Amino acid sequence: MPPRSSSPSRTATPPRPARRRSYDQYCAAARALDAVGDRWTLLIVRELLAGPRRYTDLHADLPGVSTDVLASRLKDMERDGLAVRHRLPAPVSAYVYELTPRGHELLPVLTALAEWGVPELTAPRPTDAVRAHWFALPLRRSLERAGWHGIVEVRLDEGEFHLRVGEAAGEPVYGEGAPPPGTAAARLELDAGTCLEIGLGKLSVDDGVREGRIRLKRFTA
Template identity: 70%
Template sequence: MPRQQQPARPARRRSYDQFCATARALDSVGDRWTLLIVRELLAGPRRYTDLHADLPGVSTDVLASRLKDMEQGGLAVRRRLPPPAAASVYELTERGRGLLPVLTALAAWGAPALGERRPTDAVRAHWFALPLLRALDGLTQAGILEVRLPEGDFHIRTGADGEGGEVYGYGPVDRPDACLVLGAEVALELGRGACTLAEAVGDGRAEVLGEGPLAVELRGGRCART
């Protein structure tokens, strides 16, 4: 009689096994690609195929594995959209959204390493949101700022509009409160704190469109240098 095959045991996630908050955090997000998936989901719910398209270089197996780990770790959930969409999307939980300051700090720390773009470097417009969030942190006016780069458009929620939900999102929006037009290099300079938005607007390297309170504040240079 053939020996009955035992069901495979689920693989145990690796742990540093250290009673340390940093080690525990890395148990959850220290694997390759996990924080970049968080970066994508900070902009809102996304389908698996969209995540794969905006994470060049990740294999389908690794992406599926990381998403499963994030669900088990309470960082993300998968839900079904109602008709007519009828598609499944992944979105961050409140705990997952709590990683925004971590990603913003990492972007600030890594910005000096972004010199000349390499021929092998992929780029997406919304990847510039995290550096810009640091530069716009001093804004007091709540609203939606549409950012237009040669690489594409995305939008940022400023002030109170950014509380409790997605702080930035993909693509343009209808009737933004202001528009910011600039190049990638200027966006990175702003993120590094090498210049203020008022300075970039003043020397013509950035342009603010709109006449509402948010646009006025952006032109007035009330964004604090960080």
């Protein structure tokens, strides 16, 4: 009896990516947490609200995250349509991560979370890292409620940043350092404690200026 012919070779099916942990609940909140509930994910979103960031920049502004975890979270965010990785044109020629429109929709989530967490910021713990731009979201929300609009430069003892108050429409919400020349509507100089009081709604900018706790300069268009 002739030997049975071997079956035709087939292209191997690539393995499916491992399924992420899920709450397996048909609930919008549970589905959202399936995507962004892992540790570090929302803090990566916080950093990417400043615009495109290189991996090394993200790692520097997320003290405590391991390189493996950061890489894993970024891959998860790419897969879930929250972020994209692309190469900047020459002469920079660096790869950066950037939020997608879907990822940018997390801005109100981060804003509400930051506003809720401001009362927890009492005296800094000895192990706490500090970055000036981490004050941006609660300050931005308070300035919006006070009717501010435009780009505001903020100078703290911890550093300098600028933020966009009002409609962001996918634009960077804040950035480190001073804004591009001629773009700021105002500049605030204050300390971190005063900045937190504004974020808590305990102090208005006008009152802070009157009390000598804030130096305010407005720029005419």
